[in-house]
Amino acid sequence: MNRSTPNFPSCSSATPDKYKLPIFLTLIAAGLAGNYFGYSIFLNTDFLFGSIFAMLALQFFGFGRGILAAAIIAGYTCILWNHPYAIIISTAEVAAVSWLMTRRKMGMVLADMFYWLIIGMPLILFIHLFIMHVSFSNTCFIMIKQTLNGITNTLAARLIYSVIVLWSRSNQISYRDIIYNLLVFFVLCPSLILLAASSRDDFAVIDRNIRIALMQDSLHLTSSLDAWLENRKSSIVNLAEMAASKSPQQMQPYLELVKKSDANFQKVGLLSREAITIAYMPLFDELGQSNLGINFTDRPFIKNLKLTLRPMLSEVVMGKMGNPKPVVSMLVPVVVSGEYGGYAIGVLSMKQIQEELDLTTVANDTLYTLIDKNGKVIMSNNTAQKVMAPFTREQSLFVPTRLQLRHKRAGHFISFPIE
Numbered sequence: 051m052n053r054s055t056p057n058f059p060s061c062s063s064a065t066p067d068k069y070k071l072p073i074f075l076t077l078i079a080a081g082l083a084g085n086y087f088g089y090s091i092f093l094n095t096d097f098l099f100g101s102i103f104a105m106l107a108l109q110f111f112g113f114g115r116g117i118l119a120a121a122i123i124a125g126y127t128c129i130l131w132n133h134p135y136a137i138i139i140s141t142a143e144v145a146a147v148s149w150l151m152t153r154r155k156m157g158m159v160l161a162d163m164f165y166w167l168i169i170g171m172p173l174i175l176f177i178h179l180f181i182m183h184v185s186f187s188n189t190c191f192i193m194i195k196q197t198l199n200g201i202t203n204t205l206a207a208r209l210i211y212s213v214i215v216l217w218s219r220s221n222q223i224s225y226r227d228i229i230y231n232l233l234v235f236f237v238l239c240p241s242l243i244l245l246a247a248s249s250r251d252d253f254a255v256i257d258r259n260i261r262i263a264l265m266q267d268s269l270h271l272t273s274s275l276d277a278w279l280e281n282r283k284s285s286i287v288n289l290a291e292m293a294a295s296k297s298p299q300q301m302q303p304y305l306e307l308v309k310k311s312d313a314n315f316q317k318v319g320l321l322s323r324e325a326i327t328i329a330y331m332p333l334f335d336e337l338g339q340s341n342l343g344i345n346f347t348d349r350p351f352i353k354n355l356k357l358t359l360r361p362m363l364s365e366v367v368m369g370k371m372g373n374p375k376p377v378v379s380m381l382v383p384v385v386v387s388g389e390y391g392g393y394a395i396g397v398l399s400m401k402q403i404q405e406e407l408d409l410t411t412v413a414n415d416t417l418y419t420l421i422d423k424n425g426k427v428i429m430s431n432n433t434a435q436k437v438m439a440p441f442t443r444e445q446s447l448f449v450p451t452r453l454q455l456r457h458k459r460a461g462h463f464i465s466f467p468i469e
Contacts, residue, residue: 077103081123091249105207120144162204166197290382290394298328305331317397335372355383356390365422
């Protein structure tokens with residue numbers, strides 16, 4: 051065997067032309083599969099195996115097709131990581147390794163190490179810190195992970211290529227190259243195994259801590275929401291009880307008193323058996339139009355009020371008064387001689403609840419969503435969730451109001467009913 055490092059060991063010349071394109075496409079398909087079936091080591095951090103096949107394409111087909119294969123295979127990372135920068139890094143890796151092998155007569159693994167130390171790591175540092183604005187600690191972790199991933203994949207590609215070449219006797223590999231690669235393999239593999247094992251242990255600990263933290267936050271928030279709703283309900287229950295024996299004109303001062311004494315009510319009103327407003331506070335909306343005489347017979351909750359004669363929290367609906375906007379209301383039926391005689395309503399201001407949810411969840415990097423019994427969003431700090439739109443996650447059965455908490459990075463999801 052030749053003991054010198056060859057410029058570019060390649061068996062493409064020994065391969066019939068009709069097989070070259072299928073082999074090249076097979077390497078690309080295998081590379082895409084290698085990226086798709088990555089190995090998750092920590093939260094959303096994966097070891098990808100696609101560049102193994104990009105490096106094989108480089109060795110079998112040379113610079114041009116190696117670059118093309120690397121770019122196509124790395125294209126899947128746009129879907130996986132939601133940014134195109136991995137394509138630049140992976141393509142530059144193949145280009146740099148090819149140049150160092152042919153011009154500087156380096157072995158492939160050594161050339162790849164030089165690439166990551168001189169180009170790859172600084173490039174990751176620049177992209178993540180100054181373009182993507184990732185924190186310095188996370189950037190360092192990503193930088194080390196991708197460096198180890200790249201070197202490991204290059205070593206695997208070189209060993210696979212060496213086995214194929216020795217088996218087919220289509221070319222020669224130097225003793226120095228084989229021994230060097232094997233030494234790196236026996237040093238690197240135990241380190242990667244230990245890293246994977248420790249990462250899984252760390253992941254399990256963090257996973258458990260996040261679940262416990264979410265559970266505690268959920269219990270605290272649901273308890274606060276229950277107490278807040280109970281206080282709002284008691285005010286509207288008192289109004290409904292008085293409305294059973296007083297006229298709408300007599301009820302107007304009481305509505306004003308409840309509205310002014312509790313900033314958690316946007317509006318307070320009394321509606322007749324026919325669901326028409328007969329007393330309301332404020333009397334006029336922001337457009338200067340009267341809030342009296344408005345028909346609400348289309349509201350879906352009226353049927354339940356008539357059947358149960360019990361207080362309830364409405365689903366999120368679009369308000370009819372003034373500028374239309376989503377509202378949630380506390381509803382209490384007016385019962386006269388045991389029969390339905392209309393209902394009292396308190397349109398809730400969710401500002402205090404939102405402030406408490408923001409305050410509780412911001413420190414823990416948590417997304418929250420408050421939804422009604424129909425699964426429609428009432429409020430959320432997740433920009434993907436739109437108010438009054440269906441909650442965009444697979445749901446189990448909803449109760450009247452439910453608080454959904456999800457950790458941003460871990461993806462854990464906790465759901466609690468608000469009675």
